[in-house]
Amino acid sequence: MLSRRTFTAAVAGLALSPGLLRAQSVSLPDLRDTALNLPQLHAILVQRGDEVVLAEAPRGRGLAAAANIKSCSKSLLALILGSAIARAEIAGLTARLGDVAPQLIPADATEGVADLTMGDLVTLRGGLQGTSGGNYGAWVNSRNWIAYALRQPRIAANGGRMIYSTGTTHVLGAAIAVATGKDLRTLARERLGQPLGIDVPSWTRDPQGYYFGGNEMALSPEAMLRVGLMLRDGGQYDGAQVIAADWITASRSAVTRSPYSGLDYGLGWFLSPTGWTIARGYGGQIIAAHPERRLAVAITSDPTQTARSGGYFGDLMRLLDGPVLALA
Numbered sequence: 597m598l599s600r601r602t603f604t605a606a607v608a609g610l611a612l613s614p615g616l617l618r619a620q621s622v623s624l625p626d627l628r629d630t631a632l633n634l635p636q637l638h639a640i641l642v643q644r645g646d647e648v649v650l651a652e653a654p655r656g657r658g659l660a661a662a663a664n665i666k667s668c669s670k671s672l673l674a675l676i677l678g679s680a681i682a683r684a685e686i687a688g689l690t691a692r693l694g695d696v697a698p699q700l701i702p703a704d705a706t707e708g709v710a711d712l713t714m715g716d717l718v719t720l721r722g723g724l725q726g727t728s729g730g731n732y733g734a735w736v737n738s739r740n741w742i743a744y745a746l747r748q749p750r751i752a753a754n755g756g757r758m759i760y761s762t763g764t765t766h767v768l769g770a771a772i773a774v775a776t777g778k779d780l781r782t783l784a785r786e787r788l789g790q791p792l793g794i795d796v797p798s799w800t801r802d803p804q805g806y807y808f809g810g811n812e813m814a815l816s817p818e819a820m821l822r823v824g825l826m827l828r829d830g831g832q833y834d835g836a837q838v839i840a841a842d843w844i845t846a847s848r849s850a851v852t853r854s855p856y857s858g859l860d861y862g863l864g865w866f867l868s869p870t871g872w873t874i875a876r877g878y879g880g881q882i883i884a885a886h887p888e889r890r891l892a893v894a895i896t897s898d899p900t901q902t903a904r905s906g907g908y909f910g911d912l913m914r915l916l917d918g919p920v921l922a923l924a
Contacts, residue, residue, distance in 0.1 A: 627919040628652065634915070636880055636908050638663065638896040639817040643825060644923050645890045653817070656896060662797050662814040663896040666877030669813040670765045672788065672823065674718050674864025676780065677772055678843035679787040681714075685776045689715035689863075693767070697774035700767065702743040708754055709746045716755045717768035718864050719851045723756055724748040727763030735763055741802040742770055758852040758861060762810045766802070769809020780807035791838040792826060794819035817894045820883045824892035827865075827873060828885035848873050848887075857905040870917045880908050884916060889924030 628650065631640050638656030642649050653659050665672075680686045686696055694701065694710030701710055706724060716722055725748040727735035738744040745763030752759060769780050776783060781798055789796040796819075800812040815823070822833060827847075831839040843863070850860035850867055859874070860867040866874040875883040880897030895912060903909040 630919060631915060634911055636898045636901050636903065638898060641817050641821045641894045642920060643821060643892045649923065659817045662795070662816050664899050665813050665815050665820065665881045666879060666899060667762070667811055668875035668877040668881050668883055670810040671864045671875030671883065672784065672813060673765055673769055673809050674847065675839050676783050676787060677714060677718055677768065678839050680772050680776055682840045682843065686714060686772070689713060693771060697771040700742050700770055700774065701746060705746040706748060706750050708750065712754050714768065714771070717764055719861060720758050720760055720764055721755050721852055722759060722761065722764040723750055723752040723754045724759070724761070725751050726759050726761035728761050732762070739803055742767055742804065742806070758854060760854070760856065765810030766808060770806040773806060780809060788823070788838070791836055792819070792822045792833055794822055817896050820894035821892055824883045824885045824894055828887050828890070828892045868913070868917070870921065872916055876909070879903050880912055882912060886921070889921060891920065891924055893920060
């Protein structure tokens, strides 16, 4: 294990810009207290360079036990897509669903879904009414999640605006499974778990047996941190190239923008104006990397409570943009 020590910065610094914070002295105990006083937070790990500088789990099951990472799963799915493209199992981001996995498309699918590209799916620009939020329950109670998602009414063009929908990433996950001939659990373990030295437990399957693409995966906070480190270091971990460097670069390039948080969105990852690349899951699950400052962060939180941009998720972003950035 890497060495661990706690840190903090002045609580008042949360209200300041990162630039002002860097100019002030850093009080590590105060920063620790600020993080641990967030009532929904279960665990937090922060690594600067090669050193873990914060490792705390005031609630939840601890740093080594698996936690539901919710929609951080979408970002891991995007990494698996990158691995499939690098291996030529999928031709590229412009590959069409109708070519990659035509058997997934129901006869009564919404017109145009066969032309959806892998790029459209991974960036949540499928153009169909979403299956998240208020539509989530009916979707996951349907007999065929993929067919249900592909029958949704069209509300935008393929590759148009971002429409947050877990149905979109679930279709992507099934398409990757068809193209590779391996289920998502096997792919996640082979292409992320083994090279990162982390466990990827089994998770939810749909009625047809496809692993949930974009939700319900579980990782320990320690495993989440390793994903963040790999992302921070251009796809490398422990001297090995886990995900192609050009895919990591593309992941950090804005393609669209979230209508909810206002954050830019690349290939499955949110992008902050302050340089963070972020996987975000319901309740306040976060994997974050800041390559320029050599920082990686993993946060788990109560998965039963909301974490809106104007609420708890905003608190977490202020923590990242304030005292955490001030460490570098």
